[in-house]
Amino acid sequence: MYHIRPNLIVGFHGCDEVVRNALLNNPNKIKISRKRYDWLGNGMYFWENNYQRALDWATEKYQRGKITSPAVIGAVIDSQSELHQRIFSSA
Secondary structure (H helix, E strand, O other): OOOOOOOEEEEEEEEEHHHHHHHHHOOOOOOOEOOOOOOOOOEOOOEEOOHHHHHHHHHHHHHOOOOOOEEEEEEEEEOOOHHHHHHHHOO
């Protein structure tokens, strides 16, 4: 797959189960984080090719009381897509 389309990235997002289900049911309604302390800027963060790290992230948030049910959603991200460019150029 990568030798054909090197701009594809497999990513995993650690989040609450409610967020994961909302993304599955409404994939065109992505909530972009715009907090002033987002360490890589505005956007939605994904762990590249690492499901376990995304789950660890969600579990850490659960242990701090920030979410109620740790979950992970995966995505194939096309780094050349218009949506990707629009999200990251508005950061």
